[in-house]
Amino acid sequence: MAALALVSVSTFVVHAEDAKKADPALANQLDPNALDKDQKLIDNFAAVKVEDGKYFDKEGHPTFHITNDGKKFDWYAYSGYRRYHAECHVCHGPDAMGSTYAPALKDSLKTINYEEFIGILAGGKRDSQAGQERVMPAFGDNKNVMCYADDLYVYLKARASGAMPRIRPTDKEEKPEAARTAEKECLGG
Numbered sequence: 001m002a003a004l005a006l007v008s009v010s011t012f013v014v015h016a017e018d019a020k021k022a023d024p025a026l027a028n029q030l031d032p033n034a035l036d037k038d039q040k041l042i043d044n045f046a047a048v049k050v051e052d053g054k055y056f057d058k059e060g061h062p063t064f065h066i067t068n069d070g071k072k073f074d075w076y077a078y079s080g081y082r083r084y085h086a087e088c089h090v091c092h093g094p095d096a097m098g099s100t101y102a103p104a105l106k107d108s109l110k111t112i113n114y115e116e117f118i119g120i121l122a123g124g125k126r127d128s129q130a131g132q133e134r135v136m137p138a139f140g141d142n143k144n145v146m147c148y149a150d151d152l153y154v155y156l157k158a159r160a161s162g163a164m165p166r167i168r169p170t171d172k173e174e175k176p177e178a179a180r181t182a183e184k185e186c187l188g189g
Contacts, residue, residue: 037162053176080155109160147186
């Protein structure tokens with residue numbers, strides 16, 4: 001009986017030389033840090049104006065500005081990354097990738113505009129689909145969120161377009177004096 005079991009096991013042994021060769025294209029698809037750039041969105045969200053270190057798109061909404069071959073981020077995108085991971089990632093997942101109970105904001109921000117984003121952030125949202133109820137709490141009274149609403153929007157737009165990867169930005173522009181002043185006034189310090 002033991003000999004039969006040994007023969008059965010040996011027929012399932014796979015030798016290293018029988019294994020398939022690694023497919024680099026597949027490996028890159030599975031890399032969680034690989035960029036998923038959407039050039040149409042990047043172009044649509046492109047900065048056309050800068051005022052006091054803050055970038056704006058053609059509609060006048062805050063947007064990101066990334067230089068140095070995608071390695072240097074504007075202050076607001078960097079700040080948005082920090083605020084997102086301090087306040088939002090618990091529900092919406094790391095790097096805005098979503099979770100089992102909250103949507104991936106990197107996908108949501110492909111279609112919602114600035115006004116909708118601020119409205120949802122301040123007033124919350126209730127959504128019922130297929131017997132599931134999802135509730136986004138209102139953060140209108142939370143200064144740690146609302147004082148940085150534009151930063152969050154900029155970060156999430158950069159993630160939605162694929163311009164910002166799933167990593168902590170390592171290089172950033174200096175914090176503009178206008179950002180220091182607005183932060184101080186908003187937080188009451």
